[in-house]
Amino acid sequence: MVEDDVPLRQFMAERLLSLGVDVIETGDGLTVLGLIQEHNPDCVILDIMLPGKSGMQILEELRASDKKTPVVILTTLSGEGGLKLEATKHNAIFLNKANTALEVVIDTVLRRLYEKDDRS
Secondary structure, eight states, X not given: OBOSOHHHHHHHHHHHHHTTOOOOXXXXXXXXXXHHXXXXXXOEEEOSSOSXXXXXXXXXXXXXXXXXXXXEEEESSOSGGGHHHHHHHTTEEEEEXXXXXXXXXXXXXXXXXXXXXXXX
16 A cells, blocks of 8 residues: 555555455655565555655556556546546556545455455
8 A cells, every 4th residue: 555644544444454455554665665565466556645655646557567567546536537537548446535534445456355366
């Protein structure tokens, strides 16, 4: 989970942990790719506006070497300006924090995890 809003990140991590999902957290855009390589996560929740490197930069770099890991973009930014299209182009789900209930985010992540298990 890559989110620089610490209370939101902790809340979501606790919710996922309560559902039996192991969670690795960071709020720093510079450390994400190293954590992904080290831990090989089943799904990545990725904010767009991060210190060090934007979520879209991270997504592009991730997709250069990993086309399969599910990614859920979770941001306060709207999909205007091509962000939603760019996320879709890189096989990521785009969710707006302001318009999406937390349970929908959790359900989306769980579906992506189960879809990955079905493809294995």
